[in-house]
Amino acid sequence: MAEPLILYGDPGSGNCLKVKWVADHLGIPSVWRNVDVPGGGTREPAFLALNPAxxxxxxxxxxxxxLSESNAIIIHLAEGSALIPEAARARARMLQWMFWEQYSHEPYIAVRRYQLHYLKRSPDELEPRLAERGVDALRLMQGTLDRSAFLVGDTLTLADVALVAYTRMAHEGGFDLAPYPAIRAWIARVEAGLGIGPYA
Incomplete structure (x- = not known):
């Protein structure tokens, strides 16, 4: 049996969970080690020795x-698997969504979730742009998923893994998914494809 990878992560973080999901889905032996991010776990000297960032x-x-950065990790882990399309243009489309996730989705939906769910701030205290841009992201996804089962056609890819992580938690950031039926159906398909249960 191959020696396992060690995965350091916070179970409340979508970015961390996506790494665990890909490793589990692909049968890659791994050991999960919890890091309490809100409690300062990433600032401990022992952790900083592993990742100075x-x-x-x-x-x-x-x-x-x-290796750090969630999308870099899952691309490495999934190399040669069905989660990465073989066709060059489909692979580029997958990467397009993954870059978009980090720049135009996570900074609004995940950040607003963190402020409301973990820091217990009032919605009135938050920058309105977080909600506005988060809704923009959901609308774009809804439009795409109205036309295809997954973000890159009819097959589960890393684009779906990257984006489902925080989308399925969006309600904790004050985003109501009721107006987005295609997103809700997609979340269920991705969860089934990865073999993970629905988010409580």
Whole structure:
């Protein structure tokens, strides 16, 4: 049996969960180690020795090398699998969604969730742009998923993994998914495809 990877992450983080999901889905042996991000776990000297950037998720490979940034990690783990399209244009489309997720989805939906759910701030205290841009992101996804089962056609890819992580938690950021039936159906398809249960 291959020596397992060590995955450092916070179970409340969508960015961390997507790494765990891909490893589990592909049968890659791994050991999960919880890092309490709100409690300062990423600022501990032992963790900073592994990742001076002080961020999770982080993977430590059996040879001692490390890799951070969730989308970089899942691309590496999924290399050669069905989660990455073989066709060049479909692969580029997958990457387009993954870049978009980090720049135009996560900074609004995940950040608003963190402010409301973890910091217990009032919606009135938050920058209105977080809600506005989050709704823009959901509308774009809804339009795409009205036309296809997954973000890159009819097959589950890393684009879906990357985007489902925080989309299925969006209600905790004050985003009502009721007006987005295609997104809700897509979330269920991705959860089924990855073999993960629905988010409570």
């Amino acid at each position: 002080g961020r999770v998720p982080l993977v430590v490979f059996p040879d001692g090398e490390t």
